[in-house]
Amino acid sequence: xxxxxxxxxxxxxxxxxxxxxxxxxxxxxxxxxxxxxxxxxxxxxxxxxxxxxxxxxxxxxxxxxxxxxxxxxxxxxxxxxxxxxxxxxxxxxxxxxxxxxxxxxxxxxxxxx
Amino acid sequence: xxxxxxxxxxxxxxxxxxxxxxxxxxxxxxxxxxxxxxxxxxxxxxxxxxxxxxxxxxxxxxxxxxxxxxxxxxxxxxxxxxxxxxxxxxxxxxxxxxxxxxxxxxxxxxxxxx
Numbered sequence: 001x002x003x004x005x006x007x008x009x010x011x012x013x014x015x016x017x018x019x020x021x022x023x024x025x026x027x028x029x030x031x032x033x034x035x036x037x038x039x040x041x042x043x044x045x046x047x048x049x050x051x052x053x054x055x056x057x058x059x060x061x062x063x064x065x066x067x068x069x070x071x072x073x074x075x076x077x078x079x080x081x082x083x084x085x086x087x088x089x090x091x092x093x094x095x096x097x098x099x100x101x102x103x104x105x106x107x108x109x110x111x112x113x
Numbered sequence: 114x115x116x117x118x119x120x121x122x123x124x125x126x127x128x129x130x131x132x133x134x135x136x137x138x139x140x141x142x143x144x145x146x147x148x149x150x151x152x153x154x155x156x157x158x159x160x161x162x163x164x165x166x167x168x169x170x171x172x173x174x175x176x177x178x179x180x181x182x183x184x185x186x187x188x189x190x191x192x193x194x195x196x197x198x199x200x201x202x203x204x205x206x207x208x209x210x211x212x213x214x215x216x217x218x219x220x221x222x223x224x225x226x227x
Contacts (some may be wrong), residue, residue, distance in 0.1 A: 004156075033214045040122070042202060042219035043157070058214065059114070090156070092214070101147070102215060104156040 003027070006091050006105040013112050019078040021108050023091030030095060032074035033058075033102070034066065037088040046089075049074055081112045115140040117205050119218025127226050132193055134221045136203035137185040143205040146179060146186045147215065151200045160201075161188070164208075190223075198225045 007022040025032065033048040045058030047066040055066050063085060067075045074093075078085055091105040116139040126132045138146075147162035163170045163177045163186065170177050179186040190197055200222050204215040
């Protein structure tokens with residue numbers, strides 16, 4: 001059973017703080033993704049990675065960066081959190097083939113005050 | 114890039130009736146169209162998908178149809194049950210286009226009325 005684990009389910013941070021969201025998958029998947037979910041806006045892709053140390057911008061990368069030092073771990077970083085980054089963040093992974101299902105984590109709900 | 118439009122944003126049906134959710138896509142290169150279901154407080158999960166070499170696919174009470182010419186695809190749920198209440202997302206991607214992620218619609222909140 002594929003497992004994608006996000007380390008924090010709920011976080012509350014202050015404007016200007018640095019925020020790390022961690023994601024770990026246990027299925028040896030090559031591809032990992034960070035999405036942001038907001039009511040009425042669906043799931044929007046922030047960044048993705050197709051290999052260790054590789055990263056690509058998604059549709060809304062501004063204000064975010066990512067790190068993939070190990071195959072199983074993909075981190076989303078908010079260098080200086082802002083109130084408009086209050087959202088649900090979903091990590092996902094899939095195999096390296098150009099096909100296949102996305103497996104999501106439970107999500108991390110971030111509130112920036 | 115790809116743009117996926119999804120309608121309606123909210124759909125309320127009586128238990129036992131059918132529900133239909135429609136999506137359109139913009140990139141004619143897209144050839145993979147999955148549907149994800151997200152129950153309240155839970156992660157999105159794949160419920161059915163279709164590739165562009167077929168026009169329809171069924172799995173018990175769920176079916177998906179694809180019209181490549183018109184660039185639209187639909188999710189059909191028959192004999193709806195309370196456990197069908199959830200947010201449903203359609204998505205599209207070009208499977209020959211590299212490792213990038215899916216482009217999702219904005220979601221449909223399906224409410225099953227008892």
